[in-house]
Amino acid sequence: MILDWLQSLGQRALSFFQRLGRGHITLYYLLISIPSVLMRPRLLLQQVYSVGVLTLLIILVSGLFVGMVLGLQGYNTLARFGAEQALGTAVALTLVREMAPVVTALLFAGRAGSALTAEIGLMKATEQLSGMEMMAVDPNKRVLAPRFLAGVIAMPLLAAIFAAVGVMGGYFVGVGLLGVDEGAFWSQMQANVDLRDDVFNGIIKSMVFGVVAVWIAIYEGQDATPTSEGVSRATTRTVVHTSLAVLGLNFILTALMFGE
Template identity: 70%
Template sequence: MINLIRSLGRWGLGTFERQGRAHLFLFNMLLGIPGLFLRFSLVVQQLFSVGVLSILIILISGLFVGMVLGLQGYNTLVDFGAEESLGVLVSLSLVRELGPVVSALLFAGRAGSALTAEIGLMKSTEQLSGMEMMAVDPIRRIIAPRFLAGIIAMPLLAAIFSAVGILGGFLVGHGLLGVDDGAFWSQMQAKTDLYDDILNGVIKSVVFGFVVTWIALFEGHDATPTSEGVGRATTRTVVHSAFAILGLDFVLTALMFGDE
C-alpha cells in the first residue's frame, strides 16, 4: 500500500518535473526565434523537410476526406431534399474542423515523429553536445528553426488540405451525384464566413502547429540517448500530439463557435 502511494507520488513528481523542463525548453526556443530572421535560410531548409515532404500525404488525404464527405453528406441531405447544401456541409466541416484537425494529426505522424527521431539521434550521437562545445547553441541553431518552420508550415498545410478537400467534395457531388454546380458554390459562399469560419480555422491550425512541433522537439531533446529511448520518444510524440490536438480542438471550438 505504502509502495503504491509512493510510486504514485514519484509519478506525480516526475510529471511535474517534465512539465517544468518542457516549459523551460519552450522559453529557450522562443528566445532563439528573433535571431532566425537574420539567418532565414536555416528556416527555409526546415520548411523543406517539415512542409514540402508532408505535402503529398496532405494532398491525398485531403482529396479522399473531401470525397467521402461529399458521398456521406449527399446521402443524408437528399432525404431532406436539401442536397443543394452539400457545398456548405463540405466547406464548413473541412474549414472549421477536419482541415485543421486531420492535417495536424497527419503532420504529427509525418513531420513530428521525424523531428523527434532526428533530434533524438543527434542527441544520442553526441552531435548536440558537440555543437555546444563548439560554442554553438543547439537550441538556437538546430531547434528554433525547426520550431518556426513547424508553425509556418502547419496553417499552409491545413489550407491546402481544406482546399483540396472541397475540390474532392465538388468532384463527387457535381461529377458523380449531379448536384448543381452553381448551387454548390453559391450556397457555400453564402454560408461560409471569412472571419468566423476560415480565420478561426487558420488560428486553430497555427495553435496545432505550435503544440505539435513543441512536443516533437521536446521529446527528441529529452529522449534517453539510446535507440530504444529514441523509439519510445517518437511514439510518445505521436500519442501526446494526438491527445493535445483533440483536446485543444474542443477548447478552441468551444471558445470560437460556442456562443452561436
C-alpha cells in the first residue's frame, strides 16, 4: 500500500524532471538555431506576421479598455484625497510597470501561444517534422527557431503598444470625461515616471515573458502526444502553464526591479 503510493510519487517526480529536461533541451536547440534564422529573414518575417501582427487587434482593444478602467478607478480613489492630479502618474506607472507586460503576456499566450502549440503539435501528429528530418532539413532551424525569435521580438513591441494605448485611454477618461487638468496630468506623469527605472524595466519584463511564452508553446507542441486529443491537451497546457509562469515570474521580477 505504502509502496504503491511511494511508487506513484516517484513516477510523478521522475516525469516532472524528464519534462523539465526535455524543455531545456528544446530551449538549447532553439537558441543555437537562432543564427541560421537571421540568415533567412523571410521565415522570420512570416512568423512575426502570424505571432505579432495578428495579435495586434486584441492588444489594442484591451489596452484601451484597461487604460480607461484605470482612469476611472484611479480618479474615484484619488479624488477622495483631493489628489486627482496624480491620475496621470497612477495610470502610467501601473501600465508601464505591471499591466502592460503581464496582460500582454497573458493575451499573447491565449492568442499566439495556443496557436503555436496547435500548429506544431499537428505538424508532429501528421509527421511533417519527421518528414523534414528525412529530407535533411532541420525542423529546429526551419520551423521552430523562427517562431521563437518572432515571439521574442513581438512581445516587447506589443507591450509598448499596450502601454501607449492604455495611457491614451486613461487620458481620454481622466481629462476628457472627468475633467482632470490636462497639464497636471502630463507633467505629473513625466515627473514621476523614469525612463530607465520604469519604462525600460517594463520592456525587459515583457522580453522575459516573451521568451517564456514562446518557449512553453513550442515545447508543448513538440512534446504533444501525436493524436487530436493530445494536441488539444497540449494547447490547454500551454495557456495554463504560460499564465502561471508569467504571473509567478512577474512577482520575482517586480521584487528584483522595484524592491529597492
